[in-house]
Amino acid sequence: AxxxxxxxxxxxxxxxxxxxxxxxxxxxxxxxxxxxxxxxxxxxxxxxxxxxxxxxxxxxxxxxxxxxxxxxxxLDEMERLLRRLIELKPDNQNAYNALGYSLADRKIRLEEARTLIKKAVQLAPEDPFIADSLGWVEFRLGNTDEAVRILESSYKRRPDPEIGAHLGEVLWVKGQRDRALSIWKEALLVDSENETLQETLKRLRVKL
Known part of the structure; x- marks a missing residue:
């Protein structure tokens, strides 16, 4: 393939x-x-x-x-399907996380997004990707320091390019640009094709 x-x-x-x-x-x-x-x-x-x-x-x-x-x-169909999945399997952390992250990423219904993601965190407290979603929704809500704290911890546990993309963006917005660039460079070495990472760099007009 x-x-x-x-x-x-x-x-x-x-x-x-x-x-x-x-x-x-x-x-x-x-x-x-x-x-x-x-x-x-x-x-x-x-x-x-x-x-x-x-x-x-x-x-x-x-x-x-x-x-x-x-x-x-x-997106309407995605939301309908995930809500159906939550009905069928109320302990499916991935459904809460996916729906919450999608809302957060589109900057809509942010309080609902945080509630959904916190439910996912309760169900899977050790999952770094779910922690990443929580950090991202805190960032969208304007809680930048809390977002950095969560994302730093998540990235330390799992240095994944997607988490690195999010952590880098929050640091960039906070003015910690050298640290952001360093994390993005690390993330590119892991997976230069990662969609979230590429979209972040393009949107912020960063060339590495």
């Missing part, structure tokens, strides 16, 4: 033997992931929609469909 041979990659996955229902699901999810990695979001969405209509209660399918709907900018 990385060589641009997506059809061959999909055929390879489909040709794998499946002895159990779980094998079948793993193959399906692997093929969807290939499409997502190749940014073939509509094709991934179509696969997930078809599978989800056959198994409407499958929470994994609902979550993945919501995430692909977001990539297609179908």
């Amino acid at each position: 990385r060589q641009g041979k997506l059809p061959q990659a999909r055929e390879l996955v489909r040709a794998l033997p499946e002895r159990t229902e779980d094998d079948k699901k793993q193959k399906f999810m692997a093929e969807v992931q290939l499409l997502r990695d190749a940014k073939q979001y509509q094709a991934a969405y179509d696969m997930l929609a078809q599978a989800s209509s056959a198994k409407p209660g499958d929470t994994d399918l609902i979550y993945d469909k919501a995430m692909v709907a977001e990539k297609l900018n179908r």
Whole structure:
């Protein structure tokens, strides 16, 4: 797939033997992931929609469909799907986190976003990505010092480019530009293609 041979990659996955229902699901999810990695979001969405209509209660399918709907900018559908997932599985931290982060990132309903993310933190207190979301919503609410505290801790636990992008932006806004540049450079070394990182640098007009 990385060589641009997506059809061959999909055929390879489909040709794998499946002895159990779980094998079948793993193959399906692997093929969807290939499409997502190749940014073939509509094709991934179509696969997930078809599978989800056959198994409407499958929470994994609902979550993945919501995430692909977001990539297609179908934000109302994403929200509807995540709320449905929360109804079906009230202890699914990823659903609260994804919905809260999406609201925070779009700078809408920020108090609701914080409530959703705090629920996710309760369910998964050790998850650095959920902590990242909490830091990001605090930043959106104007609580910059609290945002730095949370994001620094999260980045220390998991130096992921997405967390680095957020921490760098908060530091940049606070005027700590050298530290921000240093974190962004580290993040680029890990994954120069990271969408959040690239979008952040472009929006802030930073060239590294």
